[in-house]
Amino acid sequence: MATTTPSVDVDALSVNALRFLAVDAVEKANSGHPGTPMEAAPLGHVLWTKILRHNPKNPAWPNRDRFVLSAGHASMLLYGLLHLTGYDLSLEDLKQFRQWGSRTPGHPEFGHTAGVETTTGPLGQGFATGLGMALAERWLAAKFNRPGFPIVDHRVYAFVSDGDLMEGVASEAASLAGHLRLGKLTYLYLDNRITIEGSTELAFTENVGKRFESYGWNVLYLPDVNNLAAVEAAFRAADAETDRPRLIVARTHIGFGSPHKQDSAEAHGAPLGREEVKLTKANLGWPADADFLVPDAVRAHMGRSVERGAALEAEWNSLFERYRSQHPDLAKEWDALSRSPLPAGWTDRLPVFKAGEGLATRQASGKVLNALAPVLSTLIGGSADLAPSNNTRLENGGDVSDKNPGGRNIHFGIREHAMGALLNGLAVDSRFLPFGATFLVFADYLRPAIRLAALMKLGVVYVFTHDSVGVGEDGPTHQPIEHLAALRSIPNLCVLRPADANETAWAWRVALERRTGPTALILSRQKLPVVDRTLFASADGVARGAYRLTRTPADPEVLLLASGSEVPLALAASERLAQEGVRAGVVSFPSWELFEAQPEAYRRGVLPPSIKARVVVEAGVSQGWSRYAGDHGEMVTIDHFGASAPGDTVMAQFGFTVENVARAAKTALARARDAKRGTE
Secondary structure (H helix, E strand, C coil), X not given: CCCCCCCCCHHHHHHHHHHHHHHHHHHHHCCCCCHHHHHHHHHHHHHHHHHCCCXXXXXXXXXXXXXXXXXXXXXXXXXXXXXXXXXXXXXXXXXCCCCXXXXXXXXXXXXXXXXXXXXXXXXXXXXXXXXXXXXXXXXXXHHHCECCECXXXXXXXXXXXXXXXXXXXXXXXXXXXXXXXXXXXXXXEEECCEECXXXXXXXXXXXXXXHHHHHCCEEEEXXXXXXXXXXXXXXXXXXXXXXXXXXXXXXXXCCCCCCCCCCCHHHCCCCCCHHHHHHHHHHCCCCCCCCCCCCHHHHHHHHHHHHHHHHHHHHHHHHHHHHHHHCHHHHHHHHHHHXXXXXXXXXXXXXXXXXXXXXXXXXXXXXXXXXXXXXXXXXXXXXCCCHHHHCCCCCCCCECCCCCXXXXXXXXXXXXXXXXXXXXXXXXXXXXXXXXXXXXXXXXXXXXXXXXXXXXCCCCEEEEECCCHXXXXXXXXXXXXXXXXXXXXXXXXXXECCCCHHHHHHHHHHHHHCCCCCEXXXXXXXXXXXXXXXXXXXXXXXXXXXXXXXXXXXXXXXXXXXXXXXHHHHHHHHHHHHHCCCCEEEEECCCHHHHHCCCHXXXXXXXXXXCCCEEEECCCCCCCCHHHHCCCCEXXXXXXXXXXXXXXXXXXXXXXXXXXXXXXXXXXHHHHHHHHHHHC
16 A cells, blocks of 8 residues: 655744754854744745845855845844855854854854855844945946846845834935835834833834835735745835835744743843743644754755855856847956056045145045046945035036935935935945044944944044134034044054044055054144145155154154144244244144054154154144153043133143143153153
8 A cells, every 4th residue: 555755844844944953053052032033034045045135155256145134133144044055154053152252153254154145143233234335236237237137136124023113223224225215125013012121112113114214115915924925025025116125024923932931031141041942843843852953954954045145146247248249348347446446546546735825624525535436436425414514525427316226425314324324235245435524522323334344344434624623613512532542442443633634645645555454533613724845754654554744853852753734733832942042843633543553663663762852733622642652641632521612712721731731742842851861
């Protein structure tokens, strides 16, 4: 008598495999977040095997869809998907979740794990970063696509959580996405109604769908995420529209399948516990005694993504070869941008400013931007509603909008945080040279995005103007005091405060050539004299972080260390000291980070250990300067808030005068001489 083998629902089996890879990894690490992978596994499985266009064997395929796990604490869901669909991430890697040196860190890290498109974890950041990715896609499509040749045609998908949507940056970004009608954006909201403290009812009772409708998004609803056919239908319905972003509100259950922890905060950020794991596996029909189990049927089923991805890329490659034959100039430009966004000879366009001219460094920056824009096609950015003050408008660039997707001026609105995250989304595509601007005092509003740019080693440029109490009448609310120190404390962020227009041009060169991390340009509101470079050192010393600026004396007995708008003051003070018989040298010190990267011999040449008398002159807090001032140095700095008055008055009242700097130099010199006598 013939027997039959019961059919296996391989999709349902794959979903449970994803769930329990996450559960087992968290349990083994005794650390992590099992609940969200358990609820979102059906969504991830359908998206990655049926919707997402990707090639696991070439994660950098240009026309791949992008996936952002904004709820980065659910990282084991992403790692499970990467492993099962054929990326270079082994089962052993999953077993090393959250361990030293592993490829599966606690939250996804860009550049660390193949297939991770951006670093996420700080809630809201992934949501906003996805906007930059979608904007990059639309801009490139406008530039390169031609009839019959959609060589740029990919989407951005993200999984976002209740926590993501509570963060202000997500609101800023959602509003901007709706305004720009970013039609390649599909976000899925995991509406599990649970946070660490308990029910979202404690603090979050809004109608999310209505909110996003008011932003201009198309909102769809998915009541049962375990109905895989309905999940696929929801994604396809969302993707059928391309003239506005979509939000799929999916009702999910955190810790799905756990008899005692489903729909509770206990499932969020801690292992289920061995007994609960056994009960959950039994509840979902999974072998209770098997850890990190991947059934052969699951591996074969999800592994088909490799074949599917190779076919998708091969189809695109064929399209591109036909494109190359019909549009050779565009194809050549595509190839060049793919190698580097900086063409040969671009530095020849950097302007050189005449000595003696009075020019605020923010004005010089604007001139540099517009001189470079014609030769740097992917130099794109804007300001948080301050472009006329920041001098960041590209004069012939056009405005980015749904009607002008190829524009180069982005109007971020008064949304500094979303601006920072969106710039990260542009910068993960290395073909772009993105910049964003605001007043220095508002740098705090985008600090989380700056930190992630530094962590991801992205070439973002921040233009921070109105850099000191020299702002004047706007008063202490708008006068940055602690901000330079705060920015300098971020690892891998290069802070550059140029002293004049020519240093500003070199600062831009440093920023654009620096492709291993972000750069902050700190620029003045007030006009500064352009230093005569025939008498003093060349501005290319900016690239080395600090350099001796004075023509005389050859053997200074005291050094004046200054940055930005205080360099002209230090020069004037050195001349006053010379009249009094004191040999004072001036060091222009635009960047601590660049200076620290120089060989010791260079650093000792700029700051000889034999010169103990030093004075720091900077209109900000003294914090950090002691390493350069030494034991006998003096500080002409500001360790208190500012005041409202004309800028020159405020500077003078706070000690930024020739007389006070000269007095500080003589004090430092006397202290150094006394110390020397004490050792003799």
